[in-house]
Structures are given as C-alpha cells and as structure tokens.
Amino acid sequence: MAGVVTPAAGPGGPYTVVIVGTGFSGLGMAIGLKKSGMHDFVILEKAAEVGGTWRENTYPGCACDIMSLLYSFSFEPKSDWSRMFPKQAELLEYIKHVVDKYDLAQHIRFETEVTGAEYDDATDTWGVTVAGEGAEPGEVVRGRALAAGMGPLHRPSVPDLKGLSSFRGTTFHSAEWDHDYDLTGKRVAVIGTGASAIQFVPQIAKKVGSLTLFQRTPPWIMPKPDRRVTAVERTLFRRVPGVQRGYRNGIYLLQESFVLGFKNPGLLKAASGIAQWHLRRQIPDPDLRRKLTPDYTMGCKRTLVSSDYYPALTRPNVELTTAGIAEIRENSIVARDGTEYEVDAIIFGTGFHVTDAFADAHIVGRRGLRIQDAWRDGIKAHLGVSVAGFPNLFLLLGPNSGLGHNSMIFMIEAQVRYVLRCLEMMTSGGGSRIAVRDSVQDRFNAWVQAKSEGAVWVKGGCDSWYLDENGANRAAWPASTVNYWLRTRRLSPGDFEVGAAR
Numbered sequence: 001m002a003g004v005v006t007p008a009a010g011p012g013g014p015y016t017v018v019i020v021g022t023g024f025s026g027l028g029m030a031i032g033l034k035k036s037g038m039h040d041f042v043i044l045e046k047a048a049e050v051g052g053t054w055r056e057n058t059y060p061g062c063a064c065d066i067m068s069l070l071y072s073f074s075f076e077p078k079s080d081w082s083r084m085f086p087k088q089a090e091l092l093e094y095i096k097h098v099v100d101k102y103d104l105a106q107h108i109r110f111e112t113e114v115t116g117a118e119y120d121d122a123t124d125t126w127g128v129t130v131a132g133e134g135a136e137p138g139e140v141v142r143g144r145a146l147a148a149g150m151g152p153l154h155r156p157s158v159p160d161l162k163g164l165s166s167f168r169g170t171t172f173h174s175a176e177w178d179h180d181y182d183l184t185g186k187r188v189a190v191i192g193t194g195a196s197a198i199q200f201v202p203q204i205a206k207k208v209g210s211l212t213l214f215q216r217t218p219p220w221i222m223p224k225p226d227r228r229v230t231a232v233e234r235t236l237f238r239r240v241p242g243v244q245r246g247y248r249n250g251i252y253l254l255q256e257s258f259v260l261g262f263k264n265p266g267l268l269k270a271a272s273g274i275a276q277w278h279l280r281r282q283i284p285d286p287d288l289r290r291k292l293t294p295d296y297t298m299g300c301k302r303t304l305v306s307s308d309y310y311p312a313l314t315r316p317n318v319e320l321t322t323a324g325i326a327e328i329r330e331n332s333i334v335a336r337d338g339t340e341y342e343v344d345a346i347i348f349g350t351g352f353h354v355t356d357a358f359a360d361a362h363i364v365g366r367r368g369l370r371i372q373d374a375w376r377d378g379i380k381a382h383l384g385v386s387v388a389g390f391p392n393l394f395l396l397l398g399p400n401s402g403l404g405h406n407s408m409i410f411m412i413e414a415q416v417r418y419v420l421r422c423l424e425m426m427t428s429g430g431g432s433r434i435a436v437r438d439s440v441q442d443r444f445n446a447w448v449q450a451k452s453e454g455a456v457w458v459k460g461g462c463d464s465w466y467l468d469e470n471g472a473n474r475a476a477w478p479a480s481t482v483n484y485w486l487r488t489r490r491l492s493p494g495d496f497e498v499g500a501a502r
C-alpha cells in the first residue's frame with residue numbers, strides 16, 4: 001500500500017487500535033479501551049460530526065423503538081430522558097454527552113473516510129486507507145487492530161425501479177432527508193412501509209397536498225406506549241438508588257420475552273392479538289384494514305410500534321396502494337394495476353443494504369485473502385465479530401448480531417467486552433495477532449443456521465431482510481441476548497490462533 005503513512009501513535013509504533021465510526025459501536029469500543037487503560041487509539045469518522053444512525057436519520061418523527069432507559073449505555077445512565085421513547089435529537093445529544101464525558105474528541109478524526117484496509121503479514125498490522133477532507137492524499141493509518149463500527153444499517157437501499165432516472169421531481173431516501181425541500185402542499189409518493197416510513201408518514205401527511213403510500217408488505221404494529229417522563233419519575237431515577245436500574249432491567253426482560261416467540265410463534269398469539277386489536281380500533285374501513293393486515297407470522301420481520309401511523313392513513317389526502325410499481329415516468333408513478341399517480345416528489349422508506357453491505361468493501365486479510373473470497377458462500381463472522389483469515393479485525397454489529405426484539409446497545413457492549421478479551425489474550429500470550437480458527441467459525445455458523453431453521457423469520461412466510469438470496473440467516477442473532485452475553489463473556493483460548501510476526 002503506497003502513500004503517506006500516518007506517524008506512529010506512540011513512540012515507535014502504530015496505534016494499538018484503529019476504530020471506524022462514531023456511532024454507539026465505535027464510541028463504545030473507545031470507552032472500553034480507555035477503561036482498560038489503552039489510550040493509544042484513533043477513531044476515523046467520515047462525517048463531520050459524531051452520532052452514526054442518530055446523526056444521519058433526521059427525518060420527521062425519527063425516534064427509537066426501544067425505551068430510552070434501555071437504549072443507552074449501561075455504564076452511562078441518563079436520568080432525565082424527556083420521553084419514554086427517545087427522539088433522534090435527544091439521542092444525538094446523549095451521544096455528544098458521552099463523547100464529552102469520556103473525553104473522546106481528542107481521538108476522533110472527522111471527515112476521514114476509510115476506503116480500504118489491508119493486513120500486513122510482516123508486521124501484524126492493518127494499513128487503513130483513508131480519504132476525505134480530514135485525510136492527506138493517499139494516507140494510510142496503521143493499527144495493530146482494527147475495530148470496524150461502520151453500522152449495520154448505514155447504506156441506504158433504493159430499489160432499482162424501471163424509469164426512476166427519468167423522474168423530473170425530487171427524490172430522496174429517509175436516511176438522507178432533504179430538509180431544503182418544502183413538502184407543503186406537494187403531491188408526494190412514499191415507497192416502503194418499514195420502520196422509518198411508519199414514523200415519518202404521520203408527520204408529513206399533515207402538510208402534503210396528497211400522499212400515495214406504496215406498500216409491498218404490511219408490518220405488524222403494536223401500540224407505542226410513548227409519553228413524557230414525569231418530573232416525579234426523573235426525581236426517583238436520580239435520587240433513589242436502584243430505581244432506574246430496576247426499571248431498565250424490567251424493560252430488558254419484557255423485550256427479551258419476545259425471543260421465545262421466534263421459535264414458538266404460538267407464544268406470540270397474545271402479542272399478535274394486541275396488534276390486530278390496535279389495527280381494528282384505529283382503522284374502521286374494512287378494505288383499508290384488509291390491506292394493512294399482515295399475512296405472515298408476527299416476528300418474521302421486525303415488529304414495529306406506532307400509535308399515529310394508522311390514523312394518518314385514514315386522512316382524506318392519504319391513499320395506500322398495494323398494487324406494486326410498474327414504472328416511473330417523468331412526473332408520475334404507474335402502478336401494476338395501471339393507475340397513474342402524478343407526483344412532485346418520491347421519498348424512499350426502503351431500508352438499508354444489510355446482507356450485501358460488504359459487497360464492495362476493500363478488506364484484505366492474511367496472505368492476501370479478500371473478504372469477498374472469504375465470504376463467497378455468504379457473510380459470516382464468529383459471534384458476529386471475528387472473521388477467520390482476518391487477524392485482529394473486529395466487526396462491531398457484524399453478521400448475525402442484529403436483533404428484532406431488543407436493544408442493539410446490549411449487543412455492542414457484549415462485543416466490546418469480547419474484543420477487549422481478545423486483545424488481552426493476544427498480548428498475554430506474547431503475540432501480535434489473534435484470529436479465530438476456521439473450524440470454530442464454521443461450527444458457529446452451522447449453529448446459527450441450525451438454530452434459525454424453523455425460526456419465525458425463516459418459516460414465518462415473509463421476505464425477511466435477515467436472510468440472503470439463498471435463504472440463509474446472515475443478519476439476526478438466532479437466540480436470546482443472554483445466550484450472546486454468555487458466549488462473549490468467556491473466550492475459549494482453543495478457539496483462537498495467537499501468533500507473532502516474524
């Protein structure tokens with residue numbers, strides 16, 4: 001790898017760890033290192049600000065589906081959340097607070113995008129190529145370990161619709177909201193009815209002239225018990241020891257109980273009954289209700305929470321169509337049933353690249369192994385973190401560490417602990433590299449796939465984004481988070497190869 005090499009972080013050496021990303025993963029990793037006494041790390045962030053998901057997604061109504069007391073670092077509780085379910089701005093504020101509190105700004109290089117990473121067998125280091133305003137031309141940042149927290153839901157996915165490039169109006173994805181475009185009075189099409197769309201549709205429906213919502217699959221939606229956190233609750237959280245922790249644990253257990261239904265969908269009967277009641281109560285029109293009734297088992301896709309989505313669909317200026325899109329013309333969308341909808345703007349609520357997120361990544365491991373070759377049969381990583389053939393590379397929220405039922409921050413914290421244990425195992429064994437054994441990764445992946453057989457996202461009758469084109473589960477953790485916590489807590493030395501550079 002040619003080019004400028006960033007000067008050694010400490011005297012005589014590269015950074016101990018190069019971290020990518022300033023979302024919960026990258027920042028959690030940085031804090032973990034600091035708490036372990038390791039200060040020799042850099043965080044590379046392509047944007048000009050911290051925050052990841054909660055910086056990027058600024059669409060109207062953007063909020064978390066997990067209650068605030070749980071969707072936050074366990075070691076950094078916030079007792080003054082304004083709402084039960086935090087909105088984007090408050091989450092971003094929380095993340096900035098974490099950066100200040102743990103003095104992380106000095107480690108971050110903004111506008112520094114990682115464009116590739118190559119492992120050097122001779123020195124057991126990663127050479128990370130960077131670009132952008134914050135980088136020198138051709139710069140390579142070197143680290144003994146590379147912790148990649150690029151985000152599992154970070155690359156917006158836009159469907160390849162016939163004629164899309166001929167559209168003359170405005171188009172944007174929910175994760176790249178165009179705040180300069182005034183939607184007031186406009187004829188707007190929204191494509192997709194997933195987690196983001198059900199949050200922004202009620203917000204924009206109030207101001208647009210007309211809204212046509214193109215739905216492929218209706219989501220299961222539970223009522224959202226959101227409200228302001230009362231002053232009394234905040235005082236209790238702040239003043240009475242254990243109350244906030246107890247509340248958090250209670251929410252965790254409630255969320256975790258949904259995992260039982262993944263293997264035994266019958267157990268979700270009560271929950272799906274509540275969702276059906278919610279739909280009946282909010283949608284009086286039987287035709288509209290029929291279109292909004294899922295025909296797959298609850299849990300197959302992420303179950304959503306909203307109390308204002310259904311009412312928005314009953315507005316006279318909103319139309320839901322399930323006909324599918326035939327083509328896009330200069331000023332309209334033509335549905336498969338032949339109806340032509342004249343629109344000024346198209347907003348994509350079509351989610352993110354997940355199972356193909358690394359398709360173009362330039363990551364080269366030991367002996368020139370490209371990640372695409374290592375993953376020819378599908379993306380996989382031991383416990384979602386370590387990839388065989390790629391020593392000292394740690395993926396944060398990598399393959400099969402996604403959750404449909406609980407807080408991702410729980411997984412991040414478990415993974416950070418796992419990475420620290422790996423580094424400890426490597427250095428205490430006098431090594432300069434640690435890699436998971438092929439056989440261990442294969443065994444783990446076989447367990448994931450076996451565990452996923454019969455699971456609701458495989459058998460539930462939906463087209464789940466957890467699955468790749470061959471139907472293998474590449475995204476979801478297939479068991480309880482307690483199981484994950486236990487597996488990442490103690491590492492078995494026999495699972496890893498520790499070695500030293502020649």
Ligand SMILES: Cc1cc2nc3c(=O)[nH]c(=O)nc-3n(C[C@H](O)[C@H](O)[C@H](O)COP(=O)(O)OP(=O)(O)OC[C@H]3O[C@@H](n4cnc5c(N)ncnc54)[C@H](O)[C@@H]3O)c2cc1C
Binds near residue numbers: 149153195409
């Ligand atoms: C709209 C939305 C709602 C969500 N709601 C929930 C929820 O309710 N509950 C839940 O548990 N999870 C939710 N999630 C998932 C959420 O992404 C995770 O909870 C968590 O925030 C992921 O953190 P992260 O740090 O891994 O990734 P991100 O927050 O995506 O951060 C990744 C960071 O890496 C940077 N980056 C990426 N590529 C590069 C590169 N090549 N070079 C340099 N920097 C790079 C990005 O700019 C970004 O700052 C939601 C996600 C979205 C998109």
